[in-house]
Every structure is written in structure tokens, then in C-alpha cells.
Amino acid sequence: MTDITQPAFKNILITGAAGALGNVLRESLRPYAATLTLNDREPLGEVRENERHFVCDLADRDAVFEMMRGIEMVIHLGGAPRENTFQVILDSNIAGGYHIYEAARQAGVKRVIYASSVHAIGFYECTQTIDAAAPQRPDSLYGVSKTFVENLSRYYFDKFGIESVCMRIGSCFPKPVDRRMLATWLSYDDFSQLCIRALMTPSVGHMIVYGNSDNSASFWDNTQAAYLGYRPKDSADAYRAEVYASTPAGDPRHPAVRFQGGQFAADGHYEDPQTA
Amino acid sequence: MTDITQPAFKNILITGAAGALGNVLRESLRPYAATLTLNDREPLGEVRENERHFVCDLADRDAVFEMMRGIEMVIHLGGAPRENTFQVILDSNIAGGYHIYEAARQAGVKRVIYASSVHAIGFYECTQTIDAAAPQRPDSLYGVSKTFVENLSRYYFDKFGIESVCMRIGSCFPKPVDRRMLATWLSYDDFSQLCIRALMTPSVGHMIVYGNSDNSASFWDNTQAAYLGYRPKDSADAYRAEVYASTPAGDPRHPAVRFQGGQFAADGHYEDPQTA
Amino acid sequence: MTDITQPAFKNILITGAAGALGNVLRESLRPYAATLTLNDREPLGEVRENERHFVCDLADRDAVFEMMRGIEMVIHLGGAPRENTFQVILDSNIAGGYHIYEAARQAGVKRVIYASSVHAIGFYECTQTIDAAAPQRPDSLYGVSKTFVENLSRYYFDKFGIESVCMRIGSCFPKPVDRRMLATWLSYDDFSQLCIRALMTPSVGHMIVYGNSDNSASFWDNTQAAYLGYRPKDSADAYRAEVYASTPAGDPRHPAVRFQGGQFAADGHYEDPQTA
Amino acid sequence: MTDITQPAFKNILITGAAGALGNVLRESLRPYAATLTLNDREPLGEVRENERHFVCDLADRDAVFEMMRGIEMVIHLGGAPRENTFQVILDSNIAGGYHIYEAARQAGVKRVIYASSVHAIGFYECTQTIDAAAPQRPDSLYGVSKTFVENLSRYYFDKFGIESVCMRIGSCFPKPVDRRMLATWLSYDDFSQLCIRALMTPSVGHMIVYGNSDNSASFWDNTQAAYLGYRPKDSADAYRAEVYASTPAGDPRHPAVRFQGGQFAADGHYEDPQTA
């Protein structure tokens, strides 16, 4: 997977670096940057060689601006990773996303790779094959916040020339565990490859790309992202028998089965577990 | 313009009712509602017959929820009407928009007519004719907030069945005053007509419609909104000689001339006049 | 409306000539044909000058073949005009349609104008603006039979060169009587104009055209039929106040309100009134 | 190919089960159903374990209704397999198709897999790459009947929720035997896989999918059926040298060479061999 002989970039920032996906990139991007700046609001463990740790909440504007100094490329994974109260979504994903882009503009960052999500388009039916130009159809407030950052990044490219690759990630887990993931699964290695292609491609402008592995079943037509040269190596098909054996068939008319967003499309209004 | 013999609705809420557009609807919607609930954070003057006034900031969640009780249809014009600091946009347009929709859901409102804007797609070139399915390309943080509410309204329809008509208003003023407005002008009467059509059409689902008068020049293909039956009666053409005589030609390569959003697309990052 | 000085055609056949639409054409096509052959399975009244009456059921293959001799152009309005048992649809519309086309082929007929219907695409939502290339979505067995003849006519053009204009007629009545007809209404005069344009246009190949008047509300984009030069003169808008006053608003989620086919899309499986 | 550990379905009906394709599925679907109900109007040979044989003509409505009781999924291969007189097409394919769907509705069948055909779109040129949304262009009365059942199945899904996968099968034979089949060939194994994918996919709604093997040459863009996850394993390419050596080049302007339907598109009106 390594297609460089010396680090291509001086300093890459990864937000949300303490999460599962952040951990994957913390390994796989090592050869690509002289310094990896890792950000999370949770502690990031031992500081390894060539790492810089920066613990802060993305809702903290000043901290984000300080962190962004000297950064060349950003991989933005941070923020609330699933449905939550509007206030949490507003602070972490919406204001947080704005802080990332505005800080990037002021710091002269060249490119942001953004972890968008299937939930930005989760209300399309599974039987609809959509491409990157299909109008957004979020399935949750979380999904609405993903469309917010996608549109914000478009604005920052059109007006300020900051490039972005918005990756609409399906289900990035060690392996697919339900029938829907036979279509949406993205392996960790393929996720790494996609991020590396997004970093290394000479000119990306503003692109939206779907993030799934080489699963035989898919909702998505990734043709418009062909220039990235992303070629997944893994496939959910290897787990199909296992998944079929361990999960029920489901009612084809149930929203969680019908829609691309799965359970997110079926859930009612989010009730805060702390207050409910 | 009146196509009813008795009020079609019991209670229509108009937000932003103290502004120019709010004033227009305060008159023209009178025959359509037994009660017009008028909202603004500014005083709304004398309470006329069949009016109910409700002064509050849309960022005030509880007030919005209280105001929404008993409402059947909403015309949502409120919020910051042009570029501003991110904090103002966040409070007034983003949180404010969410409060409107979530309160509408809980109050059983049937339909929201939302004043979106050309600035949701302001980075298309004037020479591109776009329709409602073209991906959003906001020209400002204000424009990004307009795309936020458009996508939020899509979510509330897909999940909860609350219908919305998002009107992407061009330039709604007494008359066109620059060359770009020869394409984007929306007269007050046509604006009223568009709102009335959006209220009266039997089923609207979730629609996006461009709001301009019958100007011979246009950036927009409104075909996908044909079912609304909106037919503008006014035209910026009547003002063309006047506009040509009083305004310069402009450089075709300048962003304010090239892009549909006009000056919004040309402006740099917003500097708060109070702090600058 | 007459754009000829002497009859353009020797012999035009009108099927279904005893019905309301047949009666309209019986008058308006008089100047266009030296002989008008009128067909129905019901009696057609007094034989007027230049008329030839031919009473037969379209399910009677031999009769149709005999009737077709010497015919130059066909206006095919015949068959069951609304939902019915499958057997009636099969005999009158499917077998009847085949008899018309196969007899036309053997008789050397140049062109068939076919009265298709909104019910060929009645399961599109009213908020969807569709053109002639949208895949068919019939709302009834009647509608399925309309798609059958549309496809049959495509086959007869591709293989045998017999031209067809398939007119997807909305609601052709003296005036619109419900809110849906504010979009779908086709006046008798506009219906006549459409038939005359379909007859007189030099080359039509195989075309599908929507048949509605100049109603401000519409589900249909008739751009692909522009070459016919059909320009409706009437509009349902003239009846809007009357319709609004006399009919209820309806629930936007009810199939009869949501779908282009109206009540046809809402009806369950057809129960034969004679056997039910 | 087997992706289940115990039969996924209680009772699958296969119509046309005595034909070549029926025989293929009789083997390959064995692990997927507790009972395989096999239907044909010809005898079906020895009744093997877990098989139920039901010999009847699909034109016999009452027999079809009786047969359908207790069925969960239908694979509908029955009817006239090539061009024939209109009466045969009408009885076997059109009325037969209706009987299948109406019986399925009354019996509570969940899904029908329908063997449609290249001849539903056989009048596209070979150089046109079409997808599932391209308007139908049948090349024969047989092809017209295929479009009839495709549209009928759309109706039964839109109104009654019965799911369908319409497989437009190219040339399903042991091996390709002419140059056109280098593009249209579907191997028996790939046919089986396609049927199994159509059965096992959680939600299919109403889909149209092209059925060909992994041939390097193709007329079809199957992107819109990506969610099925069909991945052919065989390829006509393995037979290319053999086919080139044994068949002539053909005139590129001859209809049988130009059109996707091949010889069907070139044949004139069908003459009944018994009466000719």
C-alpha cells in the first residue's frame, strides 16, 4: 500500500484519532508524514515517534485554531459518531466542522479529507443506485450534520480553494455483522487505502466519494470518483455465509431493510438516554 | 390572486414577519387564514383583526415550541437575512431552523414553506441553467445555512412526513436595481403568489422551487416545480432600460458578475463590523 | 384551428367514435379528410356527409381488417375507457390494440394517433415532473393495457415503419371538476388541436406526448414533443376558484392525492360489479 | 454458490420447469427451499425428494390459483419462449403472466423473479449501451409480451407491494454459438447465481436487471442493479476463437447484426408454420 519512499507531507492532522478509525490511520499514515498530529478529546495514549498529540474539543474554537498551525493536510474524523441530541450535534459536528475549515483557511492548509457518512444519503432505498451528484437525503440529525460539512467544504473550495475529499463511509468495522453490511462494509485496510489515495492524488478539487469495500452488493456508483484510483481489496462476500447463518432475513418493507441508512432511517426522534 | 371563498387554514404562522417580505405576506395571506400568527424578534406594530403576534428569537427553543401550538401551516422567513458572523448564523438560522422543524413535528404542523435563497446555489455560473436537483453550492456561510435547512426539511419529510416547499428566492425587492437582478428579481406580488400556491397545492411532499419573476433572463429551470402551478405575472424586463442606464457593465470575469450569487460570491471572509 | 384549404387526407379512421372524445373529433376533423370512417360498437347516429360508419367490436379481428382497407390515418380512441375486469381489458384494449396495428400494417396505413392515458404513468407522485422517457408506471390494469399499446406501437414503428403519436391524455372533460384536474385537464378544443398537430406534422416517427391544457399546474414536461407544435389554448386555471369552493382539500398522503393517476392509484383490485 | 445452511424458503414455485432453464434451477435451487413446486404444461419426470409437481397451462386461471397456494417465492420462466402467433403470445405470456401475478397477490406471495428477455429492448442498436431505465423497445410480439409482464409487475409492486426482479436474459445456452452471443451469453451457472441473488437480497422492491455473463463485450449497463450483488463467473470470451472460426462476419448494416435483439429484430411478421 505504501507508494512513497519518503514522507510526502510534513504534518498531517487526524481528528478523532482516539477512535477505531483514527487508530487505523495512526498506523497506516505513518509513512506519509514527517509528523502526524493526532487530535481527540480523549487521551491518545503514548506519544510515538513522529507523533504530536493535541487533546481538545472541536467545539473549542481557539484550541482548534492553535492546533491547525503548520498543518498541511487534515483528515477530519472527529465529532459525534452517531445520532445524538441536537445540542451535541450542533456543538461537535456543526460548530466543530466550521472550526476545522475556518482554521484550515487561516493556516493555509491545502486539503481536508472528511469522514462523511452513508447517513448523509440514508433515505434512498437500497434498490436505488446513486452517485455522488444525487441530492443529499439524510436519515438523522447526525446525517444532516454530515451534509452540513459536505456543503461547507464545497463553499471553502469554491471561495478559498481549499480542496476536500468527502468520503461517505458505509460501515467501517472489523467485519460485516448484518445483512445490510454485505453492501456497506468498508474494511480497515480499504479505508486506509482510500485516505491515502485522497492524500496522494495530484488535484482533487472538491470530490464526494463513497467508501465501501469490493462487496458484490452495493448501493453506490463511484464512477465520479474514478480519478482517485481507489480500488478496494477486501469484500464483504467472504462473510456472507456467516452473516446469513447468524442473522434473520428481515421484512423487505421495514425501513431498516428498505433504506440505505438502515436502522438510522427506522429510528424515531432521538431521545436523550440521560433525560429519558 | 385569491382563489378561496373562506379561509383555507385555521392558523398560519409567519416567522420574520416584521421584515419586508413578512409585511407583504401579512397583507396577501389575510384571506387564507382565520388567524395569522406573526412572529419576529422586533415589534410587529398594531395587532390587526385576526392577527396574533408572538415576539421571540428563533434561537429560543422554548418560545418557539410555545408559539407553534395550534399552527397548521408555517411560512418560515425568519433568521439572519444576509452574511454574518458564524455565531449569528449558527444561532439564528441553524438552531433557529431546527427549532422551527422540531416544534412543527411536535405540534402536528402539516407543511412548512421555507424562504431559502439563491445563495444556497450561488457558486454556479450565471451561464449555467440549473434545476432543483443540482447539488447545492453555497456562496457564503449564510448560503450554507440555507442548505442546512433545506436538508433538514428533507429529513423531516422522509422520516416524519412533514411537507416542505423550499423557495430559493432570488432578489425580492420593490424593483430590480442592478444588472444581475434582471435575472434574479422576484416581485412582491409574485412572491405572494408563490407562497399561496405552495399553501394551496394539494400534495407537495418535499419540493425545491426557484423564486423569480417572469424575467426573460434566468439562471433557473423550474420545471421540477411545475406541479405548484406558479406563474409569475411581473418581469424585470420592464426595468431593463432603467437599469442599463444607471449601472455599469461590469467585468464578465469578476466573481460578482460571473456567479449566480453575485456580490456574495465575490466577498471574502466576513469580518464582523463590530469587531473589525 | 383549420390549417388546410382542402382535405389533407383521403380517409381517416376514428375508433371509439361514439364516445365523448370521438364526437369532438367527428366535428373538428371534418375539414381534414375527404372521408371520415367512424367506428364504434355502439350505433353512431345519422351518417353525415363524407362520413362512413363501421360498427364492430375491436376484438373482432376480421371486422377490423375489413374496416381498415383504404385508410390513410387512424385515430385510435376505442376500447374500455377505464378499469375493468382483466378479461374485458384483454379483449378490448390488448387484443383490440393488436388488431388495429396489424390491420394497419397490412392495409398500408401511414400513421396511428393513439389515445393513451395518464394511467400509463399514474404511479408517479404529483410532485414528480416526468417527461416522455420516464419508465411507465401504470396505476391499474387499464393503465397496463395503455403501456401495452404504447410498446406495441413502438414495435410497429421500429420494424415496419408505421408512425405513431401516443397521446397520454390527462382528464378530457367539458371542465375540471376536482383539484387534481386543475393539473390534468385537457379541454375538448385542445384535444382537437393535439390530434390535428399529430396528423399534420410532416414526420413523427414514434412519439409520446402528454395531453393537457395550458394549466398553470402540471406534472409533465412535454419538451420532447416540441416538434409537434402543440400549444394549448385553454386552461384549468379559469375554473380554479370554482373547484376550490366545491371540493375538499384532501389529505396529502392519500394515494388519490399523492399520485398522478388520482383515484385509479388509490383503488384496490377491481371487483366486477356484475359478479360482486 | 450456496450461501445458506438451511433452506431459506418454505416453498418456491418454478414455472416453465421442464425447459432448459427450469432444469438448471431445479438443481441449483434445491438447497434454498424446503419444497420446490415445479410447474410446466409438459410432464416433469420423476418426482424427486422435496419436489412437488404441478402440471398445468398458465392460461388456465383456476389451475394457477390452486397451484399458488402456500407459495412464498415464484420464479416465473413459463410461457412461449420465442416469437409465435399473437394468439399463443396472448394466452401463454399475457394472460399467463396476469394469472401468475393475480394468484400471487391473492396467495400472499412475497416476491416474483421474472424471466424477461433481451427482446424487451431488442431494437436498440448494439452500439448503444443501455441501462434498466431506458424505455422498452421490443423487437417482436414475444418482446412486447415481455414488456407487458415487466409493466404488470411494476403495477403489482406499486399498488400491492409484491416485489419483483425482472431479469432481461440475453442468450442462456450451454455456450455461445454466434458472434452476437459473445455479448449476450448467460451461462447456466451465472443464471443460477442471478436467481439466487434475486431470492436472497433483503429488499428488492421492483428491479430490472440484465442477465449476461462476464463477457468483455456487452450492450448493458447493469449499475442500477448493483444492490443485487450479481457477479457473473463465466465469460463468452473463452469461446471467442471458436465462434470467430465457425461463423461469418456478417454485414454491419443487417438488422440481425445491428440490433441487440439479433435475428428477432430482422424477422418479418411471424407466419404460423402450421397455416403458412
Add this chain to the structure above:
Amino acid sequence: MTDITQPAFKNILITGAAGALGNVLRESLRPYAATLTLNDREPLGEVRENERHFVCDLADRDAVFEMMRGIEMVIHLGGAPRENTFQVILDSNIAGGYHIYEAARQAGVKRVIYASSVHAIGFYECTQTIDAAAPQRPDSLYGVSKTFVENLSRYYFDKFGIESVCMRIGSCFPKPVDRRMLATWLSYDDFSQLCIRALMTPSVGHMIVYGNSDNSASFWDNTQAAYLGYRPKDSADAYRAEVYASTPAGDPRHPAVRFQGGQFAADGHYEDPQTA
């Protein structure tokens, strides 16, 4: 039609100014330029006030370069006006077109209005409604040369920023004289209006626009040129009865009737009348 109070431009060059269309613009553009530079290889008659005459062949590179000095806008009508030998097309239209654009580049011209033609897309069928993005399909060497200049102008915009409006003119004559012109006719007044709109629109980039009057029949979807604000005032419909009375119906399968280019699409290889 005049929408200016003083000349908008200093010096407009009209090539082909001695032809019928040149004569039209010589009048109608008078108020728009302080100086009208008129070019033809034929004499241009008396030099009227504010006119500058420049007689040269467009194949004469040096003359074109000299003529272009000081020009602000170009209306390029010159070159062979119909099918001719390849050598004439090559010299007058292809080399001539290049001389115009390269001289314009070197002279700092802002915009070129180019008289392209229906013959650039003349091999589309009349029943196909095409827009400006449809691939070119020329019907003659003349038509191929029109596509050459269209593509050349695209290159000069993309690389050098010289704006162009390519007007695909249908049939610009005093009145329509055959049935095809009922669709393609462009009145002289509408031609003038189109040129004025192309001159006065603030930013045109590179546009292709169809040039026909408000004829009810049309082959063309001019939506993509909406920003120009061209609204034809005349219509071929006024001449329909006259044209029908004086011209035969034609065979719908004849190339001159079937194709948009009319007789150009029907003509065989051009034989030079002088050598034939």
C-alpha cells in the same frame, strides 16, 4: 428593442456584412456602437455615419489581423453560407474562423458572437428535441465547419478567456417558405434581438444557443441559454396556412423530412457545379 441610451460599445465588427443577415444587423446594431466596422469580400455600398468598411477575404490572415485592431466585440457572420467544395469550406470557414479568433486574441477582443447553424446538428431527427449539450451531428461539410468553429471558440474561451456565443441559426429569411421552416424559422427582428442579447448580457462565458423564432413547432430545447434572456417576438405560425397551401406534405421517411438539417441531410456528396 433598444435597451441603451448611449452606445454600449466603441467598435463592433460585423463580418459577412454584405449578406442579408449582415444588412439586418447593420441597421439594428447602429445604436449599440460608436463605430460599426463592416467586413465582407463584396463591396458594402455607401459608408454611412459611424460606419467603417473593411473589404477583405477572411482567408487573408494579414488583412483580418489589421481589421481587428481596436475592435471590442465581433459578430462573425462571414464565410461560405452553404455547402461547397471542401477547398472553399477549408479556406473561408475553417481558416477564416481561425483568423478571426486568433486576431481577436491578439487584439484583446472581449467577445465573439458566432453565426453557427442548424447544420452543425442537422442529422438529428426532427422528432428528437435536443439541447445545447447534445453531441454535434453535422449534415454536410458546411456543417462540419460550423462544429469546427464552435469547438475552436470553446478552446479560445477555456485557454484565453475570450467569450463566445455560438448561435445555431435555423432558417433566417423574410418568412418561412416550406414546412420544415415552420419549426426552424428565425425572423430578422428576432435575429437582431438575439445578437443584442448576446452583446449586452453581462457574462456569457462560452454558450451555445439555438436561433429560432417563437414557432409552436421546434426541435430545440433552449433552456441552457436562458440567461441570455432571448424572447422571440415573431412566429412561423402566422404563415402556417400559407405554407401548407403552397407546399406538399412530403414523405416522412425521406431524409429531407426526417432530419433537422432538411435538404442538407438528404444531399449526396457535393459536386462542384463548375467542374461537374
Add this chain to the structure above:
Amino acid sequence: MTDITQPAFKNILITGAAGALGNVLRESLRPYAATLTLNDREPLGEVRENERHFVCDLADRDAVFEMMRGIEMVIHLGGAPRENTFQVILDSNIAGGYHIYEAARQAGVKRVIYASSVHAIGFYECTQTIDAAAPQRPDSLYGVSKTFVENLSRYYFDKFGIESVCMRIGSCFPKPVDRRMLATWLSYDDFSQLCIRALMTPSVGHMIVYGNSDNSASFWDNTQAAYLGYRPKDSADAYRAEVYASTPAGDPRHPAVRFQGGQFAADGHYEDPQTA
């Protein structure tokens, strides 16, 4: 690669046969023709078995006509291979291209395979994935001449039935040597395969196909050429590490990095090295 047992064609003409691509085909097409006629204006070396050499300039009309006698298929690689003065482009590519097609018409040639180029569409951005129907956007006079022959070939097919495959070749070299070629590279073997598929496919009509190897990165959607059955075997990916190590990253906003045409899109007006 050989899919024939005896030569499929009597006499194939290859123009530009002394160039690198000509040399490739001189070998690989040997089994496909009883005679290979090789043309160039440079000497072609020793005449090998079954070869016929014909040295002439394509601008020499009479020579081209003489050369074309008895030819069945043409592979047209000749003409100026990169940007040059307009006069050279005019003579070699434009007039030369016309001579090839007109001679082919008069000689009864069946099909021309034309070496078009990425430079016919070189002003699309690398991030845009285009297909064969995208409007041409040449990046140079050379590119404009490529669009000229593409359109000329369309004309010769539409009017005279001469089939053409226009191959838009990316970068056909022994191996990719810069980062852009990771997307555009076409190996010599894949180039041969593409030409053979274009020769052997039964009916090609008029097709445009992109010519690149199986590179993971691509600007092009070749779906519309699927019927040719071209399946590249090589990939630029094998050279990625080498290319990344030996070439700089480039500025994503520089025209040579942003646009598909690379350096051609960045170069200014061509200055003749002889006169500069």
C-alpha cells in the same frame, strides 16, 4: 490476443505507420490482414511479407486517393502528433483527415479506426469523470483538429454509412513517466487490443472510445463503448511507486495538474520554434 485462424481482412491500411504506434500495429495486426498497407511520409524500412508500403503526405489528395484503392479497413494514425502551427495542423490533420474519409468513401472502405486523443477533451478537470457523450473541450489547436475529424467521421457515418471508431488515446508510451500518466497511460499491448476489438466487432456504427490501460485512476467512463469488449490487461499502477519517487507532486491549481490534457492545457499560444 489473436482471435482468428486466418486473416479476417484482405487489406488494412495503417497511416502514420512509421511512428511508434504504427510500429506496434505493424506487428500485432499481421495475422488479421492478407495485406497490410503501410503509409507514412517517412520511409518505412524493409518491406516485409504481406506488406505494401505507400509513402506520401496525407495533404496530397491524389496520392491518398490512389493509396486507398482496394482497402477494406483503415487505421488512421497519421498527421501532426502534437501542437504545431495552425498551417501544419490545417494541412496534416484537417485536410489530411478529409482526404482519408473522402477517399475511403469513394473506395468503398467499410470502417475507419481513428486515433483521436485526450486533447479533444483536455480542458475537463481531472476530477470530472466524463463519458463519450460529453461535449468536446479541446486544449490546443491539435485538440481542435482531433474534434474536427471526430465530427467529420460522424458525418461520413450518418450520410454515407462508413463506420468509425474514434479512440481517444491518453498517453501511449512504453511506460508512464509522470503522475498524470498514472491515469492516462495506454500500454502498447492494450492499444493493439483496442484496435483489434475495433476491427473485429461485428457492427460499430460511429463510436467514441477512451484509450487507457487498466489504471486504477481514470478520468473516463468507457461504459458507452462496452460493446467493443475492450478489456485492458496492463496497468499504470505497476509503475506508481517509481513515478512518485521520480516526479514532484505539483500544485493542484496549476493547469497542467488540474486539467485532463496536462501540459497541453497549460501551454500558451504555440510559437513556431523555427520562427520564434
